[in-house]
Amino acid sequence: xxxxxxxxxxxxxxxxxxxxxxxxxxxxxxxxxxxxxxxxxxxxxxxxxxxxxxxxxxxxxxxxxxxxxxxxxxxxxxxxxxxxxxxxxxxxxxxxxxxxxxxxxxxxxxxxxxxxxxxxxxxxxxxxxxxxxxxxxxxxxxxxxxxxxxxxxxxxxxxxxxxxxxxxxxxxxxxxxxxxxxxxxxxxxxxxxxxxxxxxxxxxxxxxxxxxxxxxxxxxxxxxxxxxxxxxxxxxxxxxxxxxxxxxxxxxxxxxxxxxxxxxxxxxxxxxxxxxxxxxxxxxxxxxxxxxxxxxxxxxxxxxxxxxxxxxxxxxxxxxxxxxxxxxxxxxxxxxxxxxxxxxxxxxxxxxxxxxxxxxxxxxxxxxxxxxxxxxxxxxxxxxxxxxxxxxxxx
Ligand SMILES: *[C@@H]1O[C@H](CO)[C@@H](O)[C@H](O)[C@H]1NC(C)=O
Ligand SMILES: *[C@@H]1O[C@H](CO)[C@@H](O)[C@H](O)[C@H]1NC(C)=O
Numbered sequence: 001x002x003x004x005x006x007x008x009x010x011x012x013x014x015x016x017x018x019x020x021x022x023x024x025x026x027x028x029x030x031x032x033x034x035x036x037x038x039x040x041x042x043x044x045x046x047x048x049x050x051x052x053x054x055x056x057x058x059x060x061x062x063x064x065x066x067x068x069x070x071x072x073x074x075x076x077x078x079x080x081x082x083x084x085x086x087x088x089x090x091x092x093x094x095x096x097x098x099x100x101x102x103x104x105x106x107x108x109x110x111x112x113x114x115x116x117x118x119x120x121x122x123x124x125x126x127x128x129x130x131x132x133x134x135x136x137x138x139x140x141x142x143x144x145x146x147x148x149x150x151x152x153x154x155x156x157x158x159x160x161x162x163x164x165x166x167x168x169x170x171x172x173x174x175x176x177x178x179x180x181x182x183x184x185x186x187x188x189x190x191x192x193x194x195x196x197x198x199x200x201x202x203x204x205x206x207x208x209x210x211x212x213x214x215x216x217x218x219x220x221x222x223x224x225x226x227x228x229x230x231x232x233x234x235x236x237x238x239x240x241x242x243x244x245x246x247x248x249x250x251x252x253x254x255x256x257x258x259x260x261x262x263x264x265x266x267x268x269x270x271x272x273x274x275x276x277x278x279x280x281x282x283x284x285x286x287x288x289x290x291x292x293x294x295x296x297x298x299x300x301x302x303x304x305x306x307x308x309x310x311x312x313x314x315x316x317x318x319x320x321x322x323x324x325x326x327x328x329x330x331x332x333x334x335x336x337x338x339x340x341x342x343x344x345x346x347x348x349x350x351x352x353x354x355x356x357x358x359x360x361x362x363x364x365x366x367x368x369x370x371x372x373x374x375x376x377x378x379x380x381x382x383x384x385x386x387x388x389x390x391x392x393x394x395x
Contacts, residue, residue, distance in 0.1 A: 069177060070230065072152045074162070075122030081115050081178040085213075085230055086280035087255050087379065088366075089182035090189035091134060092150070092196055093141055093163030097121075103173025104165070110174040119164060124149050132163040132191050134180075141165045141172060141180070150196060152181075155206075155232060157199045163190075183211070183279070183379065185252045197232075197381060206233030209382035213279055214239040214391055215373045235389070240376035244387040247327035250274060255379055255386050259365050260325040262290050265297035270325070273364035277377050277386055281368030284338065285356030294322065298335075300351045306344070309351035313341055316349060324371070331388060333374045 069082040074094055081094045095104050097118035106113040119125040125148045133142035143166035150160035165179070182188075182195055189195055201209045212235045215228035229236055235244060247257045254276040261270035269290060286294070294300070298319050300309040311319075319335030340350045352370050356363075378387035 070152070070181070072150060072181065074117055074150055074160075075119070075148050076124040077122075078149075078151055079115075079117050079122065081117065082176070083179040083181040084177050084280060085181050085183055086278075087183045087213075087377075088276060088278040088280050089134070089180060090184035090186060090195045091132065091163055091182045091191075091193055092160065092179065093132070093134070093143070093165050094179040095168065096143055096164045096166045099143075099166045099168070101168065101173070103168035103170050105173075107170065107173040110176075112174070112176045114173075115178045117164060119146060119148075122148055128161065130191055132193075134163070134190050140167065140169050142167045145191060145193065152196070153232065155200055157196055157203065157205075160196055160199055161193045163193075180280075184254055187253045200232065201381060208233050210235070210378060210380040212236045212240065212376055212378040212387075213372060214376045215369050216393060235378050235387075236376060239392050240378075241390040241392070244376075244378055244389040245327060245329045246378070246380065246383070246385045246387040249384045249386060252384055254278070254363065255377075256363055257326065257386055260328070262286075262325070263323045264294055265320040267293040267297055269293070275324075275326070275365035275367055276363040277372065277379070278366050278368050279372065279377075281366050282370070283352040283354055283368050284370050285354050285366030285368070287364045288355045291353055291355045294351070294353065298351065303344075303348075309353070310344060310348040311339065311351060313339075313347050313349040315339070316341070324365075324367075326388070329388075331371075331375055333371055337373050338370050 070085055071080055071082050073080050083092070083094070094117040095114055097116040097120075099116070102108065104114060104116065119127065125146055128145040128147065130145045131143065132145050133140055141163065143164045145161055146164050147159050147161045150157040150162070183197060184195070186192070186195055186198055197211065200206055211230060211232045213228065213230050214236050229239060235242075250256050250258050251274075255278075256274055256276045258272050259275035260272055261268065263269070273287065295302075295309055298311055298315070300311040302308075303310045315335070316339045317334075317336050319339065321332035321334055322338055324331045324333070338352050340352045342350050344350065356366055372391075373393075374391060375388040376391045378389065380387060
């Protein structure tokens, strides 16, 4: 399954939430495009993340067009890390202070340095005997497992097992993140480590065994600003409509559910296929015929240099809605969400979609931030279902 999103960092493991609140200008993609490094980056993009908490919530900062990070701490005294919240993987890992590779320090040229975790400086750290290795499309994070205190927002997991990475793939070294925080189901947890959410639930720290994610709207990458919010233990009723439509999960691995069909303009295709909600992906992954239809309907053209579909930025608000049908309900995604201005220049914007070659099992649709911006996603662990609600945006 992981091979699907090779283009994006982790097919299904993605990462990405860095909270650098003061950093709100510029686009990583645009920077890479200008530096001629976008293709390398393509192998790694995945994106967004958010984080926040139980009572009250902590704002997510939108780092780039598609990266949102959340701050956690590990150890005693607490050592900070900015991690990507990823519903398509289920492990937490941070970087070992003993790793001094370029990737572990932040690749020179990326403009990022890494916050690393020094287990020797935590009085509560217990080193395990097992190793871990998680493969992403463009590289691997590997090292050993250990257990320590984890704090996220106002919540504490007293004994969380997690990875301490002593090896990082190069692309991971170029992204503004110190680790990945998996929010997927235990069944996809590498080494069968119990994920943080399951520990929070079993330790009865949450009002309800669920979390919800809201991602704020971006019109232009350069606008920066807040990124979104993750709410543990409750539906985010401030940023999302109270009306939540739920659909039962078809698999408790990824956040996977049946997609009934898709329509755009005068194209419609009703055929039930599997979909996942992936906070680690910025874009949409779609079956090839669906992507082709969207390209036709929007008159997008393929850019061979950047390996993306582009279209005129002036159509950003006037293209037809991309309507997903899930559980008998229609979910229209507006073009303002699926067209991104990444600073390509010449008035060209990007169709934030990729062809997803389903290999016969697993999901055919990967719904990343493009979808989650339009609809808050409620990840209901207790009832094994996922819910969608209209997201509120200030513009
Ligand atoms: C997250 O951590 C970074 C690095 O320590 C810090 O600069 C930033 O202010 C933090 N952001 C939030 C929202 O706490
Ligand atoms: C922590 O201690 C171990 C054992 O002495 C050592 O191998 C490792 O390099 C130390 N880590 C750091 C970051 O100093």
